[in-house]
Amino acid sequence: MGHQKPGKTAPQTKAEHLVKFNPSDGPFWVAEADAERPVYYAPQGPASKESLPTRTLIELFVEATKKKGNKVALRTENLNTLAKGKPIPAALPLKSWKSWTWKQYLADVRKGARALMTLGVEQHDTVSIFGFNAPEWLISEIAAMFAGAKASGIYPQDTPDQIQYKSFHSNTSVAVVDTEESLNKYLEVVEDLPYLKALVCWQCNAPESGFVERSDGTRVKVLEWNKFLELANAEGSATDEDLDARIANVKSTHCAALIYTSGTTGRPKAVMISHDNLVFEGLASIPLLGICTKAEEERMVSYLPLSHIAGMLFDVIAPIAASARTPAWMSTNFARGYDLKAGSIAQRLGCVQPTVFLGVPRVWEKIADKLKAIGAETKGLKKKLSTTAKKKGLQYQINLQLGGSGKTPSTYGLYKVLLNVIKKKLGLNQMKIAVAGAAPMPMELLSYFGSVGININEAYGMSESTGAATLSTNQYHEWGTVGFEVPGTETKCFKVAEDGTKTECPRTKNPMNPSGEEQGELCYRGRHIMMGYLANAKLGEEHVAEIMQKNKNTIDEDGWLHSGDKGCISDRGMVRVTGRYKELIIGAGGENIAPVPIEDKLKELMPFVSNVMMHGDKKKFNVVLMTLKCQGANGDLPGTDVLDGPARKWGKTIADATSNPDFIAAVTKALKDTAADGSVTPSRAAAIQKFTILGPDFSIETGELTPTQKLKRSVVEQKHQALIDAMYEQDGVFVPFSAGGSKMDCSNEQSADPAPSGSFKMESYLDSADSPADEADLRKELEAAEADLDQDPAQIEA
Numbered sequence: 001m002g003h004q005k006p007g008k009t010a011p012q013t014k015a016e017h018l019v020k021f022n023p024s025d026g027p028f029w030v031a032e033a034d035a036e037r038p039v040y041y042a043p044q045g046p047a048s049k050e051s052l053p054t055r056t057l058i059e060l061f062v063e064a065t066k067k068k069g070n071k072v073a074l075r076t077e078n079l080n081t082l083a084k085g086k087p088i089p090a091a092l093p094l095k096s097w098k099s100w101t102w103k104q105y106l107a108d109v110r111k112g113a114r115a116l117m118t119l120g121v122e123q124h125d126t127v128s129i130f131g132f133n134a135p136e137w138l139i140s141e142i143a144a145m146f147a148g149a150k151a152s153g154i155y156p157q158d159t160p161d162q163i164q165y166k167s168f169h170s171n172t173s174v175a176v177v178d179t180e181e182s183l184n185k186y187l188e189v190v191e192d193l194p195y196l197k198a199l200v201c202w203q204c205n206a207p208e209s210g211f212v213e214r215s216d217g218t219r220v221k222v223l224e225w226n227k228f229l230e231l232a233n234a235e236g237s238a239t240d241e242d243l244d245a246r247i248a249n250v251k252s253t254h255c256a257a258l259i260y261t262s263g264t265t266g267r268p269k270a271v272m273i274s275h276d277n278l279v280f281e282g283l284a285s286i287p288l289l290g291i292c293t294k295a296e297e298e299r300m301v302s303y304l305p306l307s308h309i310a311g312m313l314f315d316v317i318a319p320i321a322a323s324a325r326t327p328a329w330m331s332t333n334f335a336r337g338y339d340l341k342a343g344s345i346a347q348r349l350g351c352v353q354p355t356v357f358l359g360v361p362r363v364w365e366k367i368a369d370k371l372k373a374i375g376a377e378t379k380g381l382k383k384k385l386s387t388t389a390k391k392k393g394l395q396y397q398i399n400l401q402l403g404g405s406g407k408t409p410s411t412y413g414l415y416k417v418l419l420n421v422i423k424k425k426l427g428l429n430q431m432k433i434a435v436a437g438a439a440p441m442p443m444e445l446l447s448y449f450g451s452v453g454i455n456i457n458e459a460y461g462m463s464e465s466t467g468a469a470t471l472s473t474n475q476y477h478e479w480g481t482v483g484f485e486v487p488g489t490e491t492k493c494f495k496v497a498e499d500g501t502k503t504e505c506p507r508t509k510n511p512m513n514p515s516g517e518e519q520g521e522l523c524y525r526g527r528h529i530m531m532g533y534l535a536n537a538k539l540g541e542e543h544v545a546e547i548m549q550k551n552k553n554t555i556d557e558d559g560w561l562h563s564g565d566k567g568c569i570s571d572r573g574m575v576r577v578t579g580r581y582k583e584l585i586i587g588a589g590g591e592n593i594a595p596v597p598i599e600d601k602l603k604e605l606m607p608f609v610s611n612v613m614m615h616g617d618k619k620k621f622n623v624v625l626m627t628l629k630c631q632g633a634n635g636d637l638p639g640t641d642v643l644d645g646p647a648r649k650w651g652k653t654i655a656d657a658t659s660n661p662d663f664i665a666a667v668t669k670a671l672k673d674t675a676a677d678g679s680v681t682p683s684r685a686a687a688i689q690k691f692t693i694l695g696p697d698f699s700i701e702t703g704e705l706t707p708t709q710k711l712k713r714s715v716v717e718q719k720h721q722a723l724i725d726a727m728y729e730q731d732g733v734f735v736p737f738s739a740g741g742s743k744m745d746c747s748n749e750q751s752a753d754p755a756p757s758g759s760f761k762m763e764s765y766l767d768s769a770d771s772p773a774d775e776a777d778l779r780k781e782l783e784a785a786e787a788d789l790d791q792d793p794a795q796i797e798a
Contacts, residue, residue: 017045047488112143131178153307349427
């Protein structure tokens with residue numbers, strides 16, 4: 001991962017490069033499925049009509065195919081299922097993966113679009129896609145757009161009720177699913193989807209009859225993927241001429257995709273993303289990443305949900321934009337469906353050697369835990385050398401931050417040998433840029449990866465801004481901030497009064513400790529802002545009125561999208577998120593308390609903790625609910641009660657830890673140290689006075705986490721209300737889980753031998769081991785250590 005000298009300040013958007021919004025042209029949103037939202041151009045620059053005339057994603061896709069037609073676009077092993085109790089099959093070499101060139105990709109997209117039209121998909125209908133990332137997912141999504149429809153992803157963990165709501169609300173006429181489990185979820189609600197015409201399966205068998213019948217006698221076709229594509233050439237099917245006529249009616253101002261917000265309460269909202277939104281965001285973001293500058297392949301591993309804007313933007317849109325408008329071509333390489341749950345994603349990284357990698361904080365945390373566990377068992381010379389290497393790696397990364405010197409520490413070039421071994425074992429040695437999104441990265445994780453030579457850049461935005469509103473890069477980054485505004489767009493921080501009046505906050509000199517005056521709501525404006533939330537008259541007048549009001553509240557009369565996030569902007573142009581207004585705790589004395597910085601600090605001080613949720617709204621003091629790192633807990637699933645990673649030092653199970661006086665003392669000390677840290681706990685009212693340890697970890701499956709692994713605070717509070725009440729009634733700093741009248745329910749219990757753990761402390765690297773005095777001896781020792789560290793990559797799986 002190459003580095004340029006760090007910038008002194010972030011790139012600043014010129015006034016003439018900003019889109020002009022006149023309130024008289026508003027409202028700047030629409031809510032109807034067939035509506036057009038005009039494109040608002042900047043006078044000059046990347047958002048101008050001259051620089052980027054409006055285009056559909058269809059046109060950009062065809063352009064990519066014309067320029068890079070024989071280059072690889074998609075690859076898959078087609079090994080998505082794993083029998084229970086069976087070992088993970090060995091990774092296949094990349095050259096043996098099934099691949100699609102851009103020409104083959106386009107051919108299948110056109111077949112898919114004609115098949116969709118033959119099945120009855122009309123312009124402005126929706127094609128829903130339900131399954132794990134696969135070539136069929138992408139082909140279905142782009143085919144829907146070619147057919148003039150919208151593509152809508154269903155989250156892999158959605159229940160039949162959620163599937164029914166999204167499919168009914170979006171007017172889904174065809175749904176494409178992967179496994180038998182996914183198909184059965186649709187079949188369970190087919191009676192309540194009168195507009196659904198067909199189901200297409202790419203990883204399971206269709207019923208022999210080829211259809212399912214509703215009670216009213218109407219039928220829904222069910223066909224397998226190959227039969228679906230063959231339908232394009234069947235007698236009476238839509239022709240290429242029919243498809244071209246449909247494409248000619250698609251405008252850049254039409255909706256191309258729906259992104260359903262994961263939401264922490266109530267029904268999800270459908271964010272309408274236009275063709276122009278996708279094209280602009282893709283083409284505006286690619287130049288920032290520092291990739292695609294040469295005529296070579298850029299590679300990514302697709303594993304995050306494609307139903308979320310981050311997965312869609314990185315895995316679907318970025319390759320199209322890069323292959324169409326840069327010297328490079330970008331391929332999407334699919335992980336196996338079980339990789340995250342089975343901890344085998346490292347196999348895919350090792351095969352693909354991605355040049356760009358996107359991970360949510362939870363994924364980066366899992367990688368770090370594995371590395372730390374290995375580091376804790378390293379002894380002797382290897383330990384001394386790796387410690388010094390990390391010390392120098394961290395110092396170098398600090399020097400590379402915004403305003404830094406860019407200086408290379410002495411003998412760092414030699415120690416890079418060890419750091420490169422680590423990156424090679426992770427499969428990240430070819431990586432040009434690493435990105436984190438969906439939630440803020442804890443400072444401890446940024447520092448840890450910096451110490452092993454990996455700078456993680458944060459992207460910040462939301463579905464409503466078509467993904468990234470701000471982005472940090474290798475040249476312009478500052479740990480703790482989420483980067484600078486994407487060129488051609490605006491990000492500002494406002495104090496918003498009850499009547500909607502906005503006052504821009506002054507920029508701060510210290511984004512890590514801004515004053516109250518310098519913090520406000522982060523708002524964005526530009527060509528990347530959504531069309532609006534979709535309303536469907538079939539759901540009644542009350543629903544339509546509610547969506548209209550949500551649109552009005554979200555995109556104001558000046559065109560600003562209100563994020564709901566509290567933050568600040570530094571005088572060097574970097575944005576920092578300091579909390580979310582809906583998450584703020586209002587103490588009994590009226591104090592505004594931001595829980596996230598306090599929660600992150602606790603996780604930093606206690607690496608054995610997995611999830612943390614602070615509570616104290618309208619209470620005299622604050623309490624905290626925590627879960628410990630356990631086997632099988634991966635965000636998707638809650639796992640067991642068997643301690644894992646750094647938590648093993650406290651015993652075998654959660655019960656062992658909570659009955660250990662040393663554990664209680666360690667947590668109590670962390671609470672006191674956090675309360676004493678004025679950078680995260682600004683007042684005594686923000687301190688935490690009591691804690692409890694919950695049973696199974698939070699997960700998507702059990703409902704405490706959204707599909708992008710954000711915490712659903714209201715769900716946790718509702719589930720554990722009795723325990724929370726007990727925390728306020730009982731004496732003592734630690735209140736056991738059983739005080740809430742509940743018992744731990746941890747299935748699939750496994751045995752595990754306690755193992756030592758290691759936790760990262762920045763100062764341990766800046767004040768640790770001396771280097772060997774003689775450079776020749778150092779080189780010899782490093783070469784020996786490199787050979788010693790040549791382990792099986794399976795040992796460093798995330």
